[in-house]
Amino acid sequence: MRSDVRYVRPSSLGEAVGFLSDHGPETKPLAGGTDLLISIRSGELKARYVMDVNRIPELKGIAMTGEGLSIGAGTTIAEIASSETVKRLAPVLRKSCLSFGSPQVRNAATIGGNIANASPSADTFPPLIVHETIAVLSGPDGERRIPVEEAAAGPYKSNVGSRELIVRFILKPSEGRFFEFLKIGRRKTLAIARVSMAVLAEKDMRGAVGFIRFCLGSSTPVPCRIVEVEDFLTGKILNEAVVAEGGRLAAEKMIEISGRRSTTVYKEPAVKGLFNRLLYPMVKND
Amino acid sequence: MTEKVGAIGSSIPRRGALDRLTGASMFSADFRLENPLALRAVRSPHSHARVLRIDTEEASRMPGVARIFTARDIPGKNLTGIINKDRPLLVEDKVRFVGDPVALVAAETEEAAERAAGAVNVLYEVLPAVYDPADALANEAPLIHEKGNLLFRRRVVRGDAASAFSSCAVVVEETYRTSFLEHCYLEPDAGAGWVDADGTLVIIASTQNPHYDHSEVAALLGVEDGRIRIIQAATGGGFGSKLDLNMQGFIGLALYHLQRPVRCVYSREETFIATSKRHALIMEMKTGAGKDGRLHAMKCRILCDTGAYGSYGIAVASRAAVHAGGPYEIEHVDTEVLCVYTNNPVAGAMRGFGTPQVAFAHESQMDLLAEKLGMDPFEIRRRNALRVGSVTATGQKLEASVGIGECLDAIKESYEKARSARSDRGDSPFTCRGVGIGAMWYGIGNTGMQNPSTAQVEIDLDGAVTLYTGCADIGQGSTTVLAQIAAGTLGLAPDEIRMIVADTKLTTNAGATSASRQTYISGNAVRDAAAKLVDVLLTEAVDLMKVPKNSLAVEGGFVVYKGDTDRRIAFSKLAARARRKGIPLRWQGYFDPVTSPLNPDTGHGEPYATYAYACHLAEVTVDITTGEVTVDRVVAAHDVGRAIHPEGVVGQICGGVAMGVGFALMEEFKPGVTASFKDYHIPTANDMPEVVPLIVESSEPTGPFGAKGVGEPALIPTAPAVLNALSDALGKRIYHLPANLERVLEAANKRG
Numbered sequence A: 001m002r003s004d005v006r007y008v009r010p011s012s013l014g015e016a017v018g019f020l021s022d023h024g025p026e027t028k029p030l031a032g033g034t035d036l037l038i039s040i041r042s043g044e045l046k047a048r049y050v051m052d053v054n055r056i057p058e059l060k061g062i063a064m065t066g067e068g069l070s071i072g073a074g075t076t077i078a079e080i081a082s083s084e085t086v087k088r089l090a091p092v093l094r095k096s097c098l099s100f101g102s103p104q105v106r107n108a109a110t111i112g113g114n115i116a117n118a119s120p121s122a123d124t125f126p127p128l129i130v131h132e133t134i135a136v137l138s139g140p141d142g143e144r145r146i147p148v149e150e151a152a153a154g155p156y157k158s159n160v161g162s163r164e165l166i167v168r169f170i171l172k173p174s175e176g177r178f179f180e181f182l183k184i185g186r187r188k189t190l191a192i193a194r195v196s197m198a199v200l201a202e203k204d205m206r207g208a209v210g211f212i213r214f215c216l217g218s219s220t221p222v223p224c225r226i227v228e229v230e231d232f233l234t235g236k237i238l239n240e241a242v243v244a245e246g247g248r249l250a251a252e253k254m255i256e257i258s259g260r261r262s263t264t265v266y267k268e269p270a271v272k273g274l275f276n277r278l279l280y281p282m283v284k285n286d
Numbered sequence B: 001m002t003e004k005v006g007a008i009g010s011s012i013p014r015r016g017a018l019d020r021l022t023g024a025s026m027f028s029a030d031f032r033l034e035n036p037l038a039l040r041a042v043r044s045p046h047s048h049a050r051v052l053r054i055d056t057e058e059a060s061r062m063p064g065v066a067r068i069f070t071a072r073d074i075p076g077k078n079l080t081g082i083i084n085k086d087r088p089l090l091v092e093d094k095v096r097f098v099g100d101p102v103a104l105v106a107a108e109t110e111e112a113a114e115r116a117a118g119a120v121n122v123l124y125e126v127l128p129a130v131y132d133p134a135d136a137l138a139n140e141a142p143l144i145h146e147k148g149n150l151l152f153r154r155r156v157v158r159g160d161a162a163s164a165f166s167s168c169a170v171v172v173e174e175t176y177r178t179s180f181l182e183h184c185y186l187e188p189d190a191g192a193g194w195v196d197a198d199g200t201l202v203i204i205a206s207t208q209n210p211h212y213d214h215s216e217v218a219a220l221l222g223v224e225d226g227r228i229r230i231i232q233a234a235t236g237g238g239f240g241s242k243l244d245l246n247m248q249g250f251i252g253l254a255l256y257h258l259q260r261p262v263r264c265v266y267s268r269e270e271t272f273i274a275t276s277k278r279h280a281l282i283m284e285m286k287t288g289a290g291k292d293g294r295l296h297a298m299k300c301r302i303l304c305d306t307g308a309y310g311s312y313g314i315a316v317a318s319r320a321a322v323h324a325g326g327p328y329e330i331e332h333v334d335t336e337v338l339c340v341y342t343n344n345p346v347a348g349a350m351r352g353f354g355t356p357q358v359a360f361a362h363e364s365q366m367d368l369l370a371e372k373l374g375m376d377p378f379e380i381r382r383r384n385a386l387r388v389g390s391v392t393a394t395g396q397k398l399e400a401s402v403g404i405g406e407c408l409d410a411i412k413e414s415y416e417k418a419r420s421a422r423s424d425r426g427d428s429p430f431t432c433r434g435v436g437i438g439a440m441w442y443g444i445g446n447t448g449m450q451n452p453s454t455a456q457v458e459i460d461l462d463g464a465v466t467l468y469t470g471c472a473d474i475g476q477g478s479t480t481v482l483a484q485i486a487a488g489t490l491g492l493a494p495d496e497i498r499m500i501v502a503d504t505k506l507t508t509n510a511g512a513t514s515a516s517r518q519t520y521i522s523g524n525a526v527r528d529a530a531a532k533l534v535d536v537l538l539t540e541a542v543d544l545m546k547v548p549k550n551s552l553a554v555e556g557g558f559v560v561y562k563g564d565t566d567r568r569i570a571f572s573k574l575a576a577r578a579r580r581k582g583i584p585l586r587w588q589g590y591f592d593p594v595t596s597p598l599n600p601d602t603g604h605g606e607p608y609a610t611y612a613y614a615c616h617l618a619e620v621t622v623d624i625t626t627g628e629v630t631v632d633r634v635v636a637a638h639d640v641g642r643a644i645h646p647e648g649v650v651g652q653i654c655g656g657v658a659m660g661v662g663f664a665l666m667e668e669f670k671p672g673v674t675a676s677f678k679d680y681h682i683p684t685a686n687d688m689p690e691v692v693p694l695i696v697e698s699s700e701p702t703g704p705f706g707a708k709g710v711g712e713p714a715l716i717p718t719a720p721a722v723l724n725a726l727s728d729a730l731g732k733r734i735y736h737l738p739a740n741l742e743r744v745l746e747a748a749n750k751r752g
């Protein structure tokens, strides 16, 4: 019951991890609360402690470091959307943040919460994946680094241990490349993505695809990079037929991973369609 | 009588707008009561089950619990419903839908109430349930109510449709389906109450019909009328759902037994599970026309799923039957609507009472006919549009104010422009554009039923005028409009009229805020009361001024001589004079629209005294690769008779378009699945098209200053227009609402 939940608010990472090492399994970290409060209210959440992570300085901030572009797990979606650094080095992440929820949600929701919640339709997942992001976790045994796609085990199942926190994300910066993030929702805003996609790409001197990272969201248990599509397109000059074949491959791969379900009737053509739209600017610019 | 300039047809600041903006308005949940108990219903998790035992023992002993009520505690008649009484306040024998209340907890806090509600032990014997109205009519179907699963049947027959089809050049026959919808008013249902010093049970409620609430609560409790008082609080929308008794009965029951202040505030989830929905309709429609596009015959069979209880089901079925042909003259009509019980949630009133659903069908049919005839969709509508002198399917001859032709003409230029512009695909190879028209008619007031309104206008000795009306303003602006009508009649400025509104102790019955009836019907009652007072004032002035009554007028708080406006006498003086003579200063107004009951076999009669008309033009862009739809623009022409408050009309139109876009593209309440806004989508500001409202004023002779109504009409043409535009864009039609991503993409992929 709601009043049985106890609230703690550590002011450093050390303090937080200390608390988690004692009480981790009965504790839920609280960042923006835009997912957590819903499950608290519905009674789904049975945690004894709610640990507010908003006063932990180590979880904050956006900076270019020697390791790459570092984004604190406690950074809000609004902060990312308005960051000049992100705009320059990870514009595809920025784009996903601009279409995320509503202004109110963006002001509260954090990127760490988005990943830890492990929704298949988490909007920041595909951009982080195409940036080959490393999630930095901290726990009683110290720091652990995992590729961001490994942060989720399945729909709403996190691989972040109950005694761990996500501290930050390290993205491979990508400046000047073609990028796009698209999502389909049941309405124009404030809608969970039915299908989403992120891409980073670059043409070589011949005008063929020299570099490409493609991630499909909302269609598989965990958003995933589809290497088959990347491999197929690499080295090819993009035209409508090639892109259509890429879309077909993406849909095929989705069905391979998720199996055929009632939603596949829509998602199969929608993935193909959205893929065409995703890469169309690269075709058109020839 | 002169009209005070500015009173009628002017968009004066809305009554209470500042309070809303500053947060000063008191909604039901805002009342600070002394130590109130919180009420929480225990609701059935089963859609059909016998209640074998309700064990409240353990729950009653939980901390903070004051009492737990069951059906046995209801002292009066445990059966409610505005049209047919079939719904218990608390279920006694069996539950009929998921959400049916079986017990009511009163506790010191919301949390204690919630906890105890979870601890009430109900032993159910689950019964077979039925969720499809066609299945519910089958012989072997589980019986939901003793009298059978068919609640009501309405036929409307004119001419001989069966044989008329053979002489038609073209005939189209299709089946259309719509889904259950949730109203999604901003303010979840809420109420509060206390017992006055004199023993009156006072109930504050978010409601559309305080006088109905009053009689229902009195009957439930078996108390005299005078012991109940319902006061409508500021109400954050209703759209029909707050016409039912939602929490009012719970509050009454608790007050009766506990004599302590109580509150009952629904969560959004509770409004979703417990309150009524828009009826899902299955409509088989066959329409035939001649070579010239003239409609000859229409045959229609409609199944109307009213869910577990009647609520407004009979009204929805009746209205759907009357309106099934659309705003067109059709000589041969054969319509049958069956309103059927199922174990789905209760379907009740929702903006339009079945008309939005049938408009989707008849407007799709019009486009299909036009296509077969090679005729323009505009042209076929213009040719068939009702006009003065037309006879409707119920045999009613329309005498005046038939503005559908004018509405069509009003959008014509925009339509032609849009048609010629739609072929350019814009800048994406993945989209295509379409243009569509939707038209509608809508009878003002209840269908073939007496539905009078009353009002009082009173002048005091210093000349101040007070209007008493039972009419609930739920955000649509009736309080402002009624003040304008009183002011317009009395020659005053609207803000000079004091208003006492929607309080059953102080005001008399104005009927429901539904059926787009308050401007026309209550407006007329107000005008009647005000006109009687004006007559008294003029009569007194005749004696003093020694001029004929018809040379006098009211203006600015004076009776003035029209020949020389400097000759004037203040209202206050005339009021004092009347009082001395024993003439009342408070006058009663009454109006009941002229209607006649519909013949049970043929549907013949005069269901309404007047009709509103409208048509919308929608322009859409469809992404054919993903099924995403953008409604770019809606041009909305509405014949309102006379716009008493033009901004109010525009507000209704814009809100109606928003609701229509939701109905067309995304809204669907799936019983047993949909729980909250998490899985029910209504349009956001970003989904809104540009709206161009066009007010058409085809004056209604029996209306107050010529006015009719617009509340429901605003919504009705949008979805048909959007669906016709989609079909124009895709070359493929969608017959099932909502036209969501899946249905649009499927249609896009099937197109030739």
Ligand SMILES: Cc1cc2nc3c(=O)[nH]c(=O)nc-3n(C[C@H](O)[C@H](O)[C@H](O)COP(=O)(O)OP(=O)(O)OC[C@H]3O[C@@H](n4cnc5c(N)ncnc54)[C@H](O)[C@@H]3O)c2cc1C
Residues within 6 Å of the ligand: A028, A029, A030, A031, A032, A033, A034, A035, A036, A037, A053, A059, A073, A074, A099, A100, A101, A102, A105, A108, A109, A110, A111, A112, A113, A114, A115, A116, A117, A121, A122, A123, A124, A160, A164, A165, A166, A167, A190, A191, A192
């Ligand atoms: C109206 C609305 C609209 C939404 N729209 C979108 C949308 O468009 N796109 C989208 O992707 N999502 C959307 N969401 C979902 C939600 O906002 C996001 O998932 C958000 O990023 C969650 O972040 P938060 O900071 O609010 O997380 P919280 O709710 O605070 O936490 C979410 C989960 O993550 C855990 N957690 C939080 N921080 C950490 C950490 N540092 N380390 C380990 N675990 C942690 C929590 O314990 C919890 O399990 C929406 C939600 C709402 C209510």
